[in-house]
Amino acid sequence: MSFFRNQFANVVEWQEFRDDMIFYKWSNREIKKGSKLIIRPGQDAIFLNNGKIEGIFRDEGEYDIESQIIPFLSTLKGFKFGFNSGMRVEVLFVNTKEFVVKWGTQNAINIPTLGLPGGMPIRANGTVNFKVTDYIALIDQIAGVREHYVVEDVKIRITAVLDQLLMKWISREGKDMFNLQSNSFEISKGIQEDLDMQMIKSGLSITGFNVMSFNYPKEIQDMITKNASFGMVGNVDRFQQISLTEGMASGKMSGGGTASDMAGMMMGMNFANQMMNKMNQQTPNQSGPTQNPQPPSQPEAGSQKRPNFCPNCGTKTGEGNFCSNCGQKLV
Template sequence: MVFFKNQFANVVEWEEFRDDMIFWKWNNREIKKGSKLIIRSGQDAIFVNNGKIEGVFEDEGDYSIDSEIIPFLSTLKGFKFGFNSGMRVEVLFVNTKEFTVKWGTQNPVLIPTPLLPGGMPIRANGTFNFKVNDYVTLIDKIAGMKDSYLVEDVKIRITSILDQLLMKWISREGKDMFNLQANAFDIAKGIREDLDMQVLGNGMTITGFNVMSFNYPQEIQNMITKTASHEMIGNLSKYQQVSMTDGIASGNVKGGGAASDMAGMMMGMNMANEMMKNMNQNQKPAAEGQATPAASAASSSPEGGKKPNFCPNCGAKNEGANFCPQCGQKLNV
């Protein structure tokens, strides 16, 4: 039964397709006359004979191997199928899509810094993208020894060197240890270039690398948050004032305790100071720009002073005299 089965046509296709599979090899089987090649979307089919690429077929569809494939093979184009003979070649199916992989540091990366003798322990996470770009190198370095290759295999290799690359690019050019997210683009760009050099030797290329977040120890994160809040307020004194005012407005500071009394006193003093400033600003132009009525009257008097209507000594009524008629008090002022 097996004898007769081998005499008839077979189908060459990716039989074990998975989304996370980079390539799969159809091998150790003889292709018979009338056999058919099936290429699906997102796949390339590579015919390999004795470790050498015979032809690469990229367009999806169904193809007759003896009439549509063999004529394009480099050294096998003259192959003729006999009644009991077939062609023994390997067909490597390659997933042509761009793969996206999530990564994350398994352990904190200790970044050297003068602020912490043991280094700053930092975790990070993000994504990277890659795809196959060189079939000759892929076959020479990997496919020649493996029947399939998974995304997880690439991820293991990438993450094994990622800690060292993070340390390299965070430390380079004196990056701010407490604001790494602001430099995430430059750090990711440098890491992508280094990773690309690593995987190019296997026939692949890194098309993208992103750092989504840097994570500090909780104590460091609390310090960064507090420092940032103080910087936003401007200084500690103003921060205390705003905090107290917010507490009163929200009702968190209430009752007759010391905190409430202090808050009320501070608000009262601040309001009084503001009122005094406003009054001084309003009165200053009037004092500088115009004289008082008393000064105007004194300057207009021919004797050089204004005479009171009543004597300041005895209270007698004055009719405009320079001296009081009752006690003789001088009335010029």
């Protein structure tokens, strides 16, 4: 009796569950009468017989195998437990959650770039999401020969083809090599579609792919940063003025008083010249003497108009040049 007792199992469950484990195969033991099946949250249980699926159970809980499981199995519905005999089947427990994996290029990828014969060396990093969606493909391609499968196994498969996919989608349609982040959504979407086509053959679906950042060599990154600075200030002259001001404010130019004074004098002269130029542009016709000035015209003698009333006494004037009342000269 002890021999059979040691060979039979009372509980079928995923022992030593791990978050990074994609599936676990319970096998090499017989199930005896009265045994229980335990399905925990986030697990599916698949009963296999000779590598073929007998039944899939998705709801969490504890089940009596004889009364609640066997009646739903494809070819084992009529199985009866004997006194010293049990049912030998395999039970595959599948982790149903969506897995998130961080990835990063181990070596720089040389992207073909105009003007750079060796290509542009670029590194990238991000995340990829996947989950099990096809149990038949998973069993045929992986679970049929393995006892368990972990996230690291999938990560190795993804990184093996990721460099080629990055090169394909970065180079596609001549994208701006110096501003790849602006195209990261399109690049990520293309890589996700290609990865999904490869992984679905093994029962896995790529549910998300994200490029978080592209990293350039230090020399290239410094050039990009400086170019962005030029664009922000508008022109090189203005950039030089700002740099000179920052240098003086930070004390980096205080090594010698003469040098700092000369720099300040040059800046003052430059600012003064700019102000003068601006004033000249605003009032172009107001500077300088007027050429050939014309003196105001003087009225000719005798051309003055005779008033109607005498300005001295107010008497109405006549045709004469003097007032008839007081003798005031009228013209």
